[in-house]
Amino acid sequence: MSDWVLRGLATGVKSSAYPKRAESAEGVSPGLPEGADLGSLSSASGVSRLCPTQALHASGTVVAVDRGACVNCYRCARAPVTLPWNRGYEWASLTDEAVDDASRRLGRAFGHSLHVRVVDAGDCSACLSEIAQLTGPYYSLHRLGFFITPTPREADALIVVGPGTQRMREALLATYEAMPSPKRVIAVGACALSGGIFAESETVEGATANMLPVDVIVPGCPPPPLAIIHALLVAAERTAGVSTR
Amino acid sequence: MIAARKEDLRNTLGRYWGNRVAVYSDSASSPTVVQPPCELLRVVAECLASECGYQFSMIVSERRRGAPLLHYVLEGAEEEGFILLDSMRGENGDYTRLSLVMPAAEAYERAIERDVGIRFESLLQAERAPAEERGSFIMPIGPVYSGTAESALFELQTCGENVLRASHTLEYKHRSIESLARGRTTHDALLLAERCNGRSAFAHGWAFARAVEAIGGSRTPERGEALRAFFAEIERYRSHVATIREVCESTGLIVAASQASILEEELLRLSGALCGHRYLFGVVAIGGITCDVDDSRCSDVVERLRGIHTRLRRLGSALRFDGTFFDRLENIGVISAADARKYALVGPVARASGWSRDARARQPYEHYRRFMLTPVEESEGDGAARVRVLFRECAESLRILRQVSTSLPHGPVRADVPARAGCGLGWVEAPRGITLHWVRCDEGGRVVHYQMATPSLRNWYGFHLAMEGFSFQDFPITLATLGLCVAESDR
Numbered sequence: 001m002s003d004w005v006l007r008g009l010a011t012g013v014k015s016s017a018y019p020k021r022a023e024s025a026e027g028v029s030p031g032l033p034e035g036a037d038l039g040s041l042s043s044a045s046g047v048s049r050l051c052p053t054q055a056l057h058a059s060g061t062v063v064a065v066d067r068g069a070c071v072n073c074y075r076c077a078r079a080p081v082t083l084p085w086n087r088g089y090e091w092a093s094l095t096d097e098a099v100d101d102a103s104r105r106l107g108r109a110f111g112h113s114l115h116v117r118v119v120d121a122g123d124c125s126a127c128l129s130e131i132a133q134l135t136g137p138y139y140s141l142h143r144l145g146f147f148i149t150p151t152p153r154e155a156d157a158l159i160v161v162g163p164g165t166q167r168m169r170e171a172l173l174a175t176y177e178a179m180p181s182p183k184r185v186i187a188v189g190a191c192a193l194s195g196g197i198f199a200e201s202e203t204v205e206g207a208t209a210n211m212l213p214v215d216v217i218v219p220g221c222p223p224p225p226l227a228i229i230h231a232l233l234v235a236a237e238r239t240a241g242v243s244t245r
Numbered sequence: 246m247i248a249a250r251k252e253d254l255r256n257t258l259g260r261y262w263g264n265r266v267a268v269y270s271d272s273a274s275s276p277t278v279v280q281p282p283c284e285l286l287r288v289v290a291e292c293l294a295s296e297c298g299y300q301f302s303m304i305v306s307e308r309r310r311g312a313p314l315l316h317y318v319l320e321g322a323e324e325e326g327f328i329l330l331d332s333m334r335g336e337n338g339d340y341t342r343l344s345l346v347m348p349a350a351e352a353y354e355r356a357i358e359r360d361v362g363i364r365f366e367s368l369l370q371a372e373r374a375p376a377e378e379r380g381s382f383i384m385p386i387g388p389v390y391s392g393t394a395e396s397a398l399f400e401l402q403t404c405g406e407n408v409l410r411a412s413h414t415l416e417y418k419h420r421s422i423e424s425l426a427r428g429r430t431t432h433d434a435l436l437l438a439e440r441c442n443g444r445s446a447f448a449h450g451w452a453f454a455r456a457v458e459a460i461g462g463s464r465t466p467e468r469g470e471a472l473r474a475f476f477a478e479i480e481r482y483r484s485h486v487a488t489i490r491e492v493c494e495s496t497g498l499i500v501a502a503s504q505a506s507i508l509e510e511e512l513l514r515l516s517g518a519l520c521g522h523r524y525l526f527g528v529v530a531i532g533g534i535t536c537d538v539d540d541s542r543c544s545d546v547v548e549r550l551r552g553i554h555t556r557l558r559r560l561g562s563a564l565r566f567d568g569t570f571f572d573r574l575e576n577i578g579v580i581s582a583a584d585a586r587k588y589a590l591v592g593p594v595a596r597a598s599g600w601s602r603d604a605r606a607r608q609p610y611e612h613y614r615r616f617m618l619t620p621v622e623e624s625e626g627d628g629a630a631r632v633r634v635l636f637r638e639c640a641e642s643l644r645i646l647r648q649v650s651t652s653l654p655h656g657p658v659r660a661d662v663p664a665r666a667g668c669g670l671g672w673v674e675a676p677r678g679i680t681l682h683w684v685r686c687d688e689g690g691r692v693v694h695y696q697m698a699t700p701s702l703r704n705w706y707g708f709h710l711a712m713e714g715f716s717f718q719d720f721p722i723t724l725a726t727l728g729l730c731v732a733e734s735d736r
């Protein structure tokens with residue numbers, strides 16, 4: 001057994017410096033498109049027509065991006081005329097409801113540390129895989145005071161992934177009910193934000209917000225581990241989210 | 246070759262039944278169809294299995310002139326490709342049950358009975374009932390359980406030690422992917438195929454694209470084929486490392502799990518840097534791939550993978566010398582070769598039971614046709630054998646990657662695929678076994694019918710085989726070694 005201890009020590013520290021410093025390693029984020037003025041009517045409407053989930057809206061020469069609907073298909077990044085690409089990961093924001101309703105805030109009593117229960121409401125397994133990375137050495141979530149817990153009774157926050165399948169509705173609501181208040185709901189990924197590519201399915205409810213009061217949203221298909229860390233920091237009120245207004 | 250096979254089939258079947266069994270194919274590229282009259286269906290299936298070595302893969306249920314028509318897709322032995330065995334409604338309105346001679350078809354027949362609303366003759370033994378054992382109870386697990394597990398419900402019947410009956414319910418993640426594809430262009434439906442299982446998105450997307458390319462009758466340029474194999478092997482490597490991590494986690498070896506997790510994250514970053522997406526979304530396209538990677542970049546990737554592989558090997562030998570790890574895996578969750586064969590299991594799970602089905606070797610496609618590949622095989626069929634297969638296949642993937650990177654053909658990576666009406670079958674050896682995608686399109690290139698048979702879907706048969714008779718507390722470990730994905734089964 002002691003052998004494993006030595007092995008562990010010999011590996012050294014791998015953890016990302018984020019949020020103290022930005023993470024500069026390559027390949028930590030799939031990126032998201034940014035809205036832009038493309039300078040011509042035809043390019044703007046041409047690019048926005050490429051999108052399979054209607055995440056792009058052209059008005060005049062300007063293209064706006066609805067990040068919650070983007071499923072990272074890269075069509076608008078590989079077309080003849082492309083949109084600028086955001087390679088970052090600080091994508092999380094508080095929902096309007098969470099901003100307006102102060103009673104939903106967790107308050108200082110939480111010491112800025114959260115226990116989180118994850119519920120899979122029909123994800124494709126990529127979002128869950130990114131969440132599983134969080135507890136690995138590269139992101140070591142624990143150093144930030146965040147813990148993934150198997151029991152909802154101990155959880156302060158609920159992470160929901162997937163397009164909200166009808167058959168998970170009951171289990172999802174039961175999990176939410178079992179959590180003590182105050183509690184926060186974090187919708188992770190395109191599916192949980194808008195239904196993503198499954199939005200039109202007859203067996204899904206679409207956005208998590210159709211079932212639960214959502215406080216924090218983070219786009220991406222899937223959102224990379226650093227974006228989910230950002231969402232947790234926003235949920236714990238340790239950083240301000242992206243402004244959506 | 247296809248024509249020769251059709252002749253062989255015609256001769257074999259003709260010897261018994263003359264011309265009562267029709268053998269034909271719609272076009273040169275579409276699979277051979279065998280169409281026996283209802284009353285002969287079961288004997289013909291038996292003959293195909295025993296004399297020609299065909300095994301069951303999936304059932305495609307389509308409507309032809311209002312009435313449902315079932316195609317049983319059978320996979321041939323060495324390089325024989327796939328054939329369709331058609332089943333039509335009998336005189337009394339019922340369909341013949343093929344699962345009596347091909348047990349692997351049972352789950353499909355049940356699903357069709359439920360979803361398509363057609364009736365099979367009622368010959369089947371009752372559903373597996375709970376064992377009668379005094380003092381036993383059923384322990385439900387799920388659908389919400391454990392830290393980051395997929396939603397599924399398991400019911401284990403036990404007296405406290407051994408599992409008597411194990412069953413699983415997969416219905417919680419149902420997104421209706423296949424019916425969602427209907428009416429979409431093939432380019433849009435490809436996004437759905439990728440997202441039936443995000444962790445092997447490339448393989449599923451590739452199989453879907455191959456089905457559409459078969460309809461269009463086009464060929465991917467050589468460089469595109471080579472790079473597809475390149476991406477697919479990166480994905481396989483990463484997927485195997487992820488499964489190894491999950492097994493380490495399930496046995497409570499935290500340091501080993503962390504070491505595997507480091508490698509997994511590095512592989513994800515490597516994919517991200519190579520093509521933009523950590524899970525290779527948006528890389529495969531109908532007709533090829535969307536992003537060319539230049540030769541020097543490929544050699545860099547192989548160089549970095551060698552570094553990763555050195556550490557994976559070190560992890561492997563550390564696990565071998567740590568008595569506690571393989572001790573926990575040996576003789577648990579055993580699946581015999583006979584059962585693997587009976588239920589037509591696929592992928593590393595089947596190969597660990599000595600049933601070496603690997604589409605890259607048996608039904609070689611695209612770039613895999615250019616070299617010999619000997620499937621990895623172990624015979625014990627227990628958890629330890631499954632983990633050994635994963636380690637050995639990682640080495641094999643690296644070998645393929647090196648081979649591809651040193652012999653990349655030049656030219657384009659994508660060709661236009663004409664939109665045509667018709668149907669096609671695409672298959673690819675995904676990380677967890679062969680995945681089959683059946684697509685029918687109209688003239689405008691829109692999907693009319695889409696069905697898939699993913700490796701996990703087929704390997705769920707392995708779940709009760711591996712659980713029953715073994716100890717209750719081995720459940721998480723056995724489940725991890727089986728590497729079953731819920732998303733691609735319950736789709």
Ligand code: SF4
Nearest residue numbers: 051070071073074076
């Ligand atoms: S990358 Fe996102 S925004 Fe761009 S076309 Fe694809 S789904 Fe739409």
